[in-house]
Amino acid sequence: MSDTPQQVVQQDWTDADDQPQRVPDATVERVLAVMGEPPADLERTAPLVTRRGRRTGLAGEVRLEDGGSARLDDVVPDDLPFGYHVLVPDDDAPERRLVVSPGRCWVPPEQRWGWAVQLYAARSAGSAGVGDLADLRALREWTESLGGGFLVVNPLHAVAPVLPLEASPYLPATRRFRNPVYLHVDEAPAVPVDGIDRDTAWTHKLRVLREAFTARDDDTAFDAWRADVGRPLEEFATWMVLAQEHGGDWHEWPAELHDPHGDAVRRLAEERADDVTFHAWLQWLLSEQLREATGDLTVVQDLPIGVSGGGADAWAWQGVMADGITVGCPPDALNSVGQDWGSPPFVPWRLRAADYEPFVQSVRATIAGAGGLRIDHVMGLFRLWWIPQGAGPQEGCYVRYPADDLLDIVCLESHRAEAVVVGEDLGTVEDGVTEALAERGILSYRVLWFEDDDPATWPAGSLATVTTHDLPTVTGLWNGSDVDDQLASSDQAEADVRAGADHLRAQLQRDGLADDASAQEAVAAAYAQLGRAPSLLLSFSLEDAVGEQRRPNVPGTTPQERDNWSVPLPVPVGDLADHPGPAALLRAAGVGPAAQREPLHG
Known part of the structure; x- marks a missing residue:
C-alpha cells in the first residue's frame, strides 16, 4: 500500500446498511494533521513482507535470524526459512527487514468444540474473588473430561496497577504482558458473592506476592526467562513502578519521565531496581501459571484492538501511535450510535517505519503459552475508524492499513506457535475482508444472532457461536431482562433496542x-x-450453560451506568461438573460424552 496520508484516509465509504457516506473535509484535515508526512525514503527502508516464490525486485545477501546467511535474487527461494531476517541490498541501499511468511495460519485438522469463558467471572472458593489461572486449569481439566478441544478466554493483558483497576479487558495498558490479578495465591480472603471486586483481590494478592518475592531463594529460571524477554520486559516493569507512584496515565507524570529512554527514567530504574525486578518476576509467574493452566488444550486468547493511551505500550511506542485520536466504529447492527473504544491507533506509515515490531510483539505475546488467538475487530487490520478528540463516534473516518503485511505476519506467528487464529469480523465489513481471511486460514466469526442462514450452511473455516460478550445471553434475551438492562444503562433508543431483541x-x-x-x-x-x-x-x-441472564458488557455504557466486565458466573467453577446446564447444552448441540447416545446433530 502507499503511505501517502491522503491515500490512506478514506473519505468516501459505505455503511452497514449499504448506503454511501462522505466524511467532511474538516474531519479529514484533522486526521491528516495528526498523521504527518512519512520520510521520502520510506519505501526503501520499510520492511518487506513476502512469501516463498514471490518476486521482490530486489537482490542482496540475507542475514537469517538464526545467524546463517542466504542469497536473494528477486524471487524468494523455496528453501528460505520462514522468519524475520535482514536484507543487505547489492545496490548499497539501506538494510531492511525481510519477513518471510508461509501465507497461511495453522488450522486444526478436525472440528472441535469448547467453552467461551470470561476468566475473571469463573471463580472458586480459592480465587480471592476474581477467577484466576488455577480456575483456568480447573476449567481446562473439566473441558477435557467432556471431550472438549479448546477454551476461548477474555484478554488477560495487564492494566495500570492503581485503584480502581481498569475493569475492561479491552482497554489494557499493554498487549504484551499479562494482568497479575489473575495470579493464583494460596491465601484467599472472604469475598462478596454478587460482583467482581478486582481492587480487593489485587490489594490482597499484591501483599502476598511481595512477601513471596522477598522470601524467594533460587532465581535461576526467572533470570534466564528475564534475559530472554529482554528490553520490552524491563520497559514494562519500569512503567509499572512509575504508574504505582505517579498514576496510570504517563501524560500526567513529571515531564522528565515521559521519555522511556531518558536519563531520569534510567536513574529511577536503577534506584528502584528491586521494585522493577518484582514486576518482572510477576510476569514470569504469570507465564509459568498459564503454561500449567493450559496444559495441552488450545486456549484461544483475545487480542484487543488497542491499548490505553496512557498505558505502558503507548509510553514505549510514542511517535508510532496517533495523539489526539481514538478508534471505534460507526453506527451498525451492534450499536445504533456507534462506539468509541478509547484506544489510540498506530499511524500506518509510522508502524511500517518501526519494522512492524509493535504489532509483532503484541501478536506473539498474546499467542504465547496457549495455542490460539482471537483478533478483536479483525477489520482493523484493513482499516480503522479514527475519531478525533472531542468528536463523537459518528464523526470519524476510516484510515487504511497495510493489511497484506499485517495478515502475513499473523500467519507467520500462527505457524511458529501452531496456533489457530480467529478473526472477529462483526459489524461493518468491507468487500474483500472475508476472502482475505479465508485465503490465509484465519477463521471468520459466525454468530447465530446475526445470521439469517441456517447454521448448516455456514463455512467450515469459521468459529461458530450463539452470542458474544457484547450481546445478550439466551436467557436474558428470552425472558426480556436484557432489554431492561440495556434501557436502564445505555442511551440507545427504546424502539431500536426492542426491535433488535425481536430480531x-x-x-x-x-x-x-x-x-x-x-x-x-x-x-x-x-x-x-x-x-x-x-x-x-x-x-x-458458559453463561448460557448455567442460565446467566446478564451479558458481560453493554457497549457504550460507563462504569457509572453499568458494572460491565464484573458479572460473576452464578455457579462456582468447582460445581460446574454437577450442574445440569452444561450437560444439557452439550446434548442439544450433539457433542460431548452423550453425543453418541443422543444424536441431536442435524
Missing part, C-alpha cells in the same frame, strides 16, 4: 421454539441450531 428472538425460533417455552428450552433450541454448523470451532457460552 434475535426470531433467529432463536428458527426451528419452531414456542413463545411460552422455558429459558432452558430456549438455550437447548439455540445450541441445537449451532450444532448443525460445519464450523471448525464450535464455541459454547
